[in-house]
Amino acid sequence: MAPKEKFLSSNMIPTENYNCYEFYLAATEQYGEYKQMQHMDEILTRSEYIRDIEALATYFTKELGLKRGDAYTIFCPSNVESLVAFYALNKLGVIVNFVHPLLPTEVLLEAVNEAGSKGIMILGLLAKEHIPALNKTGLPILLCHCSDYAAPLKKAAAGAGEALLQKIFPKIEKATEYKEVLKKYRGQTVPGVVNNYDDVAVYLNGGGTTGKSKTIKLTNKAFNEVVYKVGYIDKIEAPGEECEIIVLPFFHCFGLVLAAHMALCNAARLIPLMRFDAKLVLKLYKKNRIAGMGGIPNMFKKLYYTKGFEGPHLAHTRLLFVGGDDLSPSFIKEFDAMLERCGSPARLLQGYGLTEVGSVCCVNTPWDYREGSIGKALDGIRIEIWDDDHKEVPRGTVGEIAISGSTMMQGYLVKDGPKDAGIYYDEEGTPWVLSGDIAYMDEDDYIFFEGRKKRVIIISGYNVYPVDIENLMDTLPFIRESCAVQGYSPEGKILVRLYVSLKEKGDEDAYRRQITEICEKNLSQFSVPREIVFMDDLPHTPLEKVDFMALTEKRKK
Numbered sequence: 001m002a003p004k005e006k007f008l009s010s011n012m013i014p015t016e017n018y019n020c021y022e023f024y025l026a027a028t029e030q031y032g033e034y035k036q037m038q039h040m041d042e043i044l045t046r047s048e049y050i051r052d053i054e055a056l057a058t059y060f061t062k063e064l065g066l067k068r069g070d071a072y073t074i075f076c077p078s079n080v081e082s083l084v085a086f087y088a089l090n091k092l093g094v095i096v097n098f099v100h101p102l103l104p105t106e107v108l109l110e111a112v113n114e115a116g117s118k119g120i121m122i123l124g125l126l127a128k129e130h131i132p133a134l135n136k137t138g139l140p141i142l143l144c145h146c147s148d149y150a151a152p153l154k155k156a157a158a159g160a161g162e163a164l165l166q167k168i169f170p171k172i173e174k175a176t177e178y179k180e181v182l183k184k185y186r187g188q189t190v191p192g193v194v195n196n197y198d199d200v201a202v203y204l205n206g207g208g209t210t211g212k213s214k215t216i217k218l219t220n221k222a223f224n225e226v227v228y229k230v231g232y233i234d235k236i237e238a239p240g241e242e243c244e245i246i247v248l249p250f251f252h253c254f255g256l257v258l259a260a261h262m263a264l265c266n267a268a269r270l271i272p273l274m275r276f277d278a279k280l281v282l283k284l285y286k287k288n289r290i291a292g293m294g295g296i297p298n299m300f301k302k303l304y305y306t307k308g309f310e311g312p313h314l315a316h317t318r319l320l321f322v323g324g325d326d327l328s329p330s331f332i333k334e335f336d337a338m339l340e341r342c343g344s345p346a347r348l349l350q351g352y353g354l355t356e357v358g359s360v361c362c363v364n365t366p367w368d369y370r371e372g373s374i375g376k377a378l379d380g381i382r383i384e385i386w387d388d389d390h391k392e393v394p395r396g397t398v399g400e401i402a403i404s405g406s407t408m409m410q411g412y413l414v415k416d417g418p419k420d421a422g423i424y425y426d427e428e429g430t431p432w433v434l435s436g437d438i439a440y441m442d443e444d445d446y447i448f449f450e451g452r453k454k455r456v457i458i459i460s461g462y463n464v465y466p467v468d469i470e471n472l473m474d475t476l477p478f479i480r481e482s483c484a485v486q487g488y489s490p491e492g493k494i495l496v497r498l499y500v501s502l503k504e505k506g507d508e509d510a511y512r513r514q515i516t517e518i519c520e521k522n523l524s525q526f527s528v529p530r531e532i533v534f535m536d537d538l539p540h541t542p543l544e545k546v547d548f549m550a551l552t553e554k555r556k557k
Contacts, residue, residue: 017197019220020261021053021087023227027265034240035269038288039080039149043269046240049084055185056088057192062185063176064119064140068093068193071203073117075099075108075126077274078250081144081178083260085121086250090201090220093193094118097203098251100462101126102525105133112137114215114413115203121178128168135173143169144178146274197221200410204253204355214422215413218253222358225406227262229378233365234292234319239267242291242316245284246272247299252461253355254323259294268292278306285313292317292346296324296461297331298493300348304335314342323351323360324461329372351375352449356422356433358407362447373446374439381405385441386434390426395443398450401435408433455548457486459494459526466548469498469529472522478502478511481538485552487531498529499551501538508534 018026028046037044044052060066072094076082082098089096097115099108101123108130112120120134121142127134134141169175193199200217236242244263248255263270268291271284276299284290290313300322303309317339327350335348351363352374362383364375377383384392385399393399402424408431411420424432436453457464466484473482480501487497498515512532519528539547 017195018224019090019093019193019196019199020201020223021091021192022194023220023224024087024261024265025050028239028267031239031267034267036240036264037080037083037149038243038269038271042149044080044149051186052084052182053087053091054189055182055187056084057091058185058188058190059181060088060092060094060119061190066092066094066118068196068199069095071095071097071115071117073097073099073112073115073120074250075101075120075122076144076250077101077123078246078248078255078260078272079123079144079146079274080149080272081121082250083264083270083272085142086202086256091192092190093196093199095200095203098256100205100249100251100524104521104523105130106522107524109133109137111205111215112139114415124169127172131168131171135171139174141172141175142178142181143172143175148179197224202256203413204251204256216253216355216422217410217413218257218355218358219410222407222409223257223261225380226257226358226360227265229380229407230258230360230363231262231266233363234262234266234321236263236266236268236291238289240269241289242268243271243284243288244268245281245290245293246270247276247281247293247295248461252324253359254294254353254461257359258321276302278302278309282306282309285309286311289316292319292321294321294323297322297327298460300327300335301331304331304338310338310342312342314339314344314346317344317346319366320346320348321351321360321363322348323353324458332371349375352401352437352447354403354433354435356409356435357381357403357405358409361403361405361407370442370444370446372448373442374449375447376445377447378405381407383441383447385439385447390424390434393440396440398438398440400453401437401439401447402432403435404430404432457484457494457496459496462524462526464496464524464527466496468523469496469519469527472518473498473500473515476514476518478504478506481546483538483546483548483551484529485548487553489530495530496527497531497533497551497553499533499535499538501535 034046035043036046036049072089074082074085074096086096097117099111119140124143124145197220199220201220201223202218203215205215246259248259250256332348339346349364351360353360361381362375362377382404384402386402387393387399412422414421424434438450438453439447441447455466469484470482473479480503483499485497487495489495515532539550
């Protein structure tokens with residue numbers, strides 16, 4: 001492992017009083033001009049990136065009248081435009097409501113209404129199926145395109161494909177194109193909000209401790225504190241030349257806070273990808289100086305088994321972070337051995353975090369590492385293992401992970417509810433987030449993840465909540481009971497398996513179609529059951545609850 005001293009010469013600045021945009025500007029001004037962003041081989045410099053942020057902030061102010069405390073929805077995959085919009089809105093004190101771009105229309109409308117959004121930015125390629133809903137909102141719509149930041153030759157190719165969509169754009173009322181906004185307002189600027197460190201910066205979807213999806217309020221303080229605490233681990237040595245590939249979505253806290261905001265504040269050149277593609281990542285590795293990347297276990301597994309990924313191009317990589325799910329020690333050993341063969345000092349560093357605490361709260365580091373663990377708590381973060389009475393358990397004893405510190409959420413977004421909904425206060429008044437996950441801590445403060453106390457299925461880093469599926473099943477008249485659990489495909493991939501008992505016998509194929517259709521309409525694609533099993537009776541516990549543990553398939557060793 002690399003010595004700790006190598007990483008402690010941090011370029012991070014203190015976080016006091018800065019919003020996210022101010023923090024980015026202050027952290028990077030010392031480097032002057034450098035390559036900040038890359039899309040389809042087209043480079044955007046730091047000054048060009050800031051120029052576009054200021055132009056978009058001017059549009060949001062002059063045409064939409066957005067102000068501090070308003071909310072605005074971004075419904076896009078991970079692209080340059082989303083990051084420009086995030087900082088433009090953040091400058092104005094506007095809360096950014098990131099929504100999964102593959103959610104069905106009904107869920108999009110619900111998210112927009114819950115946040116009280118004053119506008120929506122959407123990728124043009126996704127807009128067609130949502131036109132009636134977009135018009136129903138009556139909100140101004142900002143359309144961005146894959147060609148907005150493409151190099152000239154690739155811009156022509158991307159533009160030709162998007163030309164097929166031009167016929168539908170006039171059908172969207174109050175629609176404005178992103179590129180036209182930049183053309184109109186480039187060179188202009190408007191005043192921003194200052195000293196709003198404690199204001200909510202984003203709304204992100206997460207789990208909560210009840211097993212039902214909730215909207216989490218994260219402040220500027222939470223964002224910047226995570227960057228400050230982790231930034232020195234991921235220090236960039238050659239601003240603008242060393243690159244970080246973003247393969248995680250911005251509606252995911254790990255992707256927005258660590259992969260994007262931290263890398264930007266560290267003066268890396270970002271290469272955001274709208275979807276993960278192992279072959280494309282390999283191509284980028286061979287053409288660029290890739291310093292690091294964060295991802296979920298399945299991404300690193302796909303890369304490991306991609307022909308040609310092992311090679312001299314990995315020598316530039318120093319840090320790789322993995323989270324969002326558990327990864328076997330045996331695979332980590334194999335991956336690390338490959339990195340070593342390629343001359344890379346990097347190791348696959350496993351950590352743990354929640355959206356409720358601004359993403360990562362504990363992690364292994366290059367100098368402080370224990371095999372099989374999820375690392376130690378970050379500096380200034382307090383992690384304890386509790387029993388059901390909220391008391392700390394002895395070292396080595398399994399209990400629930402409880403977290404406190406400066407990166408905590410403000411609370412869940414609850415209509416007419418308390419500002420700090422979802423936060424537990426101990427007898428001394430200290431606020432805590434109860435994770436719903438179980439682990440134990442050894443005598444040296446390393447934490448070992450044991451499982452999930454709450455019923456949650458994680459697919460590609462996305463949380464699937466069985467209760468959402470089961471509640472939907474209650475709306476179907478032919479279902480008596482249902483139970484959604486984690487299962488595995490023949491290839492070992494995690495999937496949602498739904499067990500159903502019927503009120504009376506019927507056409508099971510027809511029932512499967514109805515179940516699938518209602519799930520596709522109301523849930524994310526990850527929550528749609530891939531297997532539906534009919535049973536005469538579901539198993540029950542002594543308390544007559546459906547015994548989901550009896551139905552949950554264990555991973556085959």
